[in-house]
Amino acid sequence: MGSPVNSKKWYIYSASAENRSKSDAVYTLEMCMTGLDKKRASVFYKTHASSANVMTEDSGIRKILLQSEICAFEFDACGYSMNSVExxxxxxxHVTQEDGFSYASFEAAGYDFKMVNLAQLVERVLACFKPTEFSIALHADNVWDELEYRIPLDLNGYFCKERSFAMLGNDGFVTFHPFVRAAEVSVSPKSILKYCWSDDEKEEKILQHGYVPCLLSAL
Structure with a gap:
């Protein structure tokens, strides 16, 4: 998934059996972040005074999902990983923060995004790393449920480069949105979003047919 002119793609491998009995959708949110802020990334270098728990607190990761139980690990000489349950x-x-190829990923599965505010969750993750670029993929295992419109676009300091949506046979739906920090480009965020959704007939077809293979911005 992604623009044919963009080298960064989102690859999905999907396999499923016959349709299961209908139940509440299970959502999976994935965020991939690059170009981490140096000050935020410095938290994840191991020192004599550091620990995985200290990194969890100092980075703000503890604030992402306050009620979750976290098991974290610090790497030698740098790096961080955690798993949580709620x-x-x-x-x-997972974080690797070295200059030139810094990267962080966040994944959450099993949360009901009718109950958990997805925009706030994404903002909390971004506050921990302040990346120059990131992507969001949201998967629902068995329902349409207006998945295309659940990804927040009004993210402070960032704008959406493109929007893609795909059906995965019997295994649900996925939407993919890459974002870039506004300071990295000279194009107005408003103009990009207007381009994405200026065609009312295209949007109407999405609602009528339940999916669209790919919606791309001018970038």
């Missing part, structure tokens, strides 16, 4: 939901974070 009732029937899970989340995980």
């Amino acid at each position: 009732r029937g939901a899970i989340s995980t974070i």
Whole structure:
């Protein structure tokens, strides 16, 4: 998934059996972040005074999902990884923060995004790393449920480069949105979003047919 002119793609491998009995959708949120802020990334270098728990607190990761139980690990000489559980939901974070190829990932599965504010969750993750670029993929295992419109676009300091949506046979739906920090480009965020949704007939077809293979911005 992604623009044909963009080298960064989102690859999905999907396999499923016959349709299961209908139940509440299970959502999986994935965020991939690059170009981490140096000050935020410095938290994840191991020192004599550091620990995985200290990194969890100092980075702000503890604030992402306050009720979750976190098991974290610090790497030598740098790097961080954590897994968390909260009732029937899970989340995980992995960080490699070295200059030139810094990267962080966040994944959460099993949360009900009708109950958990997705925009606030994404903002909390971004506050921990302040990346120059990131992508969001949201998967629902068995329902349409207006998945295309659940990804927050009004993220402070960032704008959406493109929007893609795909059906995965019997295994649900996925939407993919890459974002870039506004300071990295000279194009107005408003103009990009207007381009994405200026065609009312295209949007109407999405609602009528339940999916669209790919919606791309001018970038």
